[in-house]
Amino acid sequence: MAIVVQKFGGTSVADAEKIRRAAGRALKAHNEGHQVVVVASARGKQTDQLVADALELNPNPPKREMDMLLSTGEQQTVSLMAMALEAMGQKAISFTGQQVQMVTDAAHGKARIQNIGAERIRESLDAGHICIVAGFQGVDDEGNITTLGRGGSDTSAVALAAALGAGTCEIYTDVDGIYSTDPRKYPNAVKMEQISYDEMLELASLGAGVMHGRAIEFGKKYDVTIHVRSSMDDSTGTLITHEVPQMEGIVVSGATSQKDLAKIALIGLTNTPGNAAGVFAHLAGSNVSVNDIIQTEVNSEKATLSFTVARSDLDAAKQAIEDIRKQIDCESVFIREDIAEVSVVGVGMRSHCGVAENMFKALSTNKVNIDSITTSEIRISCLVDLADADRALIAVCDAFELDKPATQRAQP
């Protein structure tokens, strides 16, 4: 009997009817002969409500107490789903993160899973139960409740699948899979049949919000295929898997645009060892996350160091730069807020030439000016004017035929 792990997000368990439907799906897999583990999130807007309750009492609530509070949302869902299954005549048992020994570090609010002692789940599965495990939460070495951060239930589910040796983790959501780009921005976007972990990690880091990076990393590390699919029907969604040979033929799998960025450039920075490190250490110390660093030499002594940050972090970043300017030698600081980033991702880039050329041509044909360019092995990103962002994404999607199934696209 194979173990199947099914994860249901907040919208898929928002009310009694949806909890019943999710329970029915778990029961179906059980009746097909599988041992079923369900991972569930908090119902609908419960977490938002709890956050509001907390902020009413403390504008800056201690993270340990926040985890204690928020973890109740998932605990409620799992007990309710166990009740729903029992009402269907199926033995079911719910567990908190603590009860399945989902051990994490003590970084409240963004804890990382260190170990899962899944014995209790195995015992219950062998006794014929469907097991329902609270997602998003764990427990540290001292028994404090922790949470895994945004999208943490996905990570719980994939990590449990890994610990239980389940080959696949099904992520049920309100969309039917992962699209080549955001269909709200490019209505002809197509659903991908499969995508590699590495591509999905790039897309996740570019703000394509379907799945959390940590969950994808777990899948990659522990060989768990992640199946993102709709909770509303039985159609196949998108499989996130190891790279397989046919993926090489797909030059660009997906495209994204990000509009919530700002660019900071330190101009005329004296190019001595440790200067750049000092800047980024100081930004990290201010909890500013930095993307897309570019350093260009102006001459043998001076360089320009530029990078992007989330626009919500811009004030903190400005302050951090202001502080560090006393220690580094830098002629001026240039900040641009009206900026966006358009990116294409695909493992086929490794073996195909002309992808960058194709992208730049599509942008220039559409009169989109490129501010700067960064690349990874499987990604090309261009900073463009914020006003051009939507047009730029459409141009790039058209150029790489992201409105067609991957196998029908022309090769560059």
Place this chain on the structure above:
Amino acid sequence: MAIVVQKFGGTSVADAEKIRRAAGRALKAHNEGHQVVVVASARGKQTDQLVADALELNPNPPKREMDMLLSTGEQQTVSLMAMALEAMGQKAISFTGQQVQMVTDAAHGKARIQNIGAERIRESLDAGHICIVAGFQGVDDEGNITTLGRGGSDTSAVALAAALGAGTCEIYTDVDGIYSTDPRKYPNAVKMEQISYDEMLELASLGAGVMHGRAIEFGKKYDVTIHVRSSMDDSTGTLITHEVPQMEGIVVSGATSQKDLAKIALIGLTNTPGNAAGVFAHLAGSNVSVNDIIQTEVNSEKATLSFTVARSDLDAAKQAIEDIRKQIDCESVFIREDIAEVSVVGVGMRSHCGVAENMFKALSTNKVNIDSITTSEIRISCLVDLADADRALIAVCDAFELDKPATQRAQP
């Protein structure tokens, strides 16, 4: 530094403002030099809402899952109260029942505390924290979450006070103490300054809902004075303590009336060993709780066996009696639903004569007919017509001067 345990019920933590007020009270005790442990219930109607959510999915939810669900209410309150204290600049930490090792048996929904490993609380107190512990909940040997049943947070608080060696447990509530009788039924009822554990146990068993019997038993067993007081002001409430000599002078401390009863009489029951035991074993097997058993011999072979049950249990009791009648020899079964019980309680009865006489005289003067009488060492109860119940209680309260402070009452 003395340890103080403060318990706040659901109405005392119903919203942010009330949580802040409760937190302020804990902080005051802390600032007076005490080590403070707070035990809190679920906010306002949260538990009712969770029960409704459960019943929507399963009309007969498994008790283990119900405990898993309901325990979240208290967990939310304690984390919120810790946040409120931190916002006041006070170090605070919240704990679940599991985290303080409130170990119970596995009787979900009515678990009994077996052991409390309070080390984690002591450490946190010594580190200068106010500790906020979720009431009502515990954990069994296998790590399942349990709940202690109605009024369980009182029991949590008194048990914690016992485990921590705190001499007093303060129970904050929306009334300012315990009254000689229910002021809604007898407006001149007076607040008691103190009452013995045994009297309070009798009153609790008679439906005076101020405190749960288990909490009082813990207080008695482990020498914890229970101080029932108002969460709205600083006035002294009622102390529940061991019997002290001056209590002997108080013949009747309190009176109660119960209207939710039914009386069952098995008439002409063959008086052979085991017959009565069989009846009550069968009732217990049907989860019917029996009060006030009276057996009277009709002749050397036959007896009448009568008892009361909660009216909500009457259908189950009737069915159980119907079943057992096949095995016992009984001429007829008589059931009375229009019945009520009026009781007086007081440790002074042990050393004073004439209490029963005084009670019966008060009832007869007021034309209340007595159906039957039961007594314990410190209690006299009369079954009366339901229609006479209110009048009977007032007559008895007047007779024993329950409108006067205990020390000013005339002796019989």
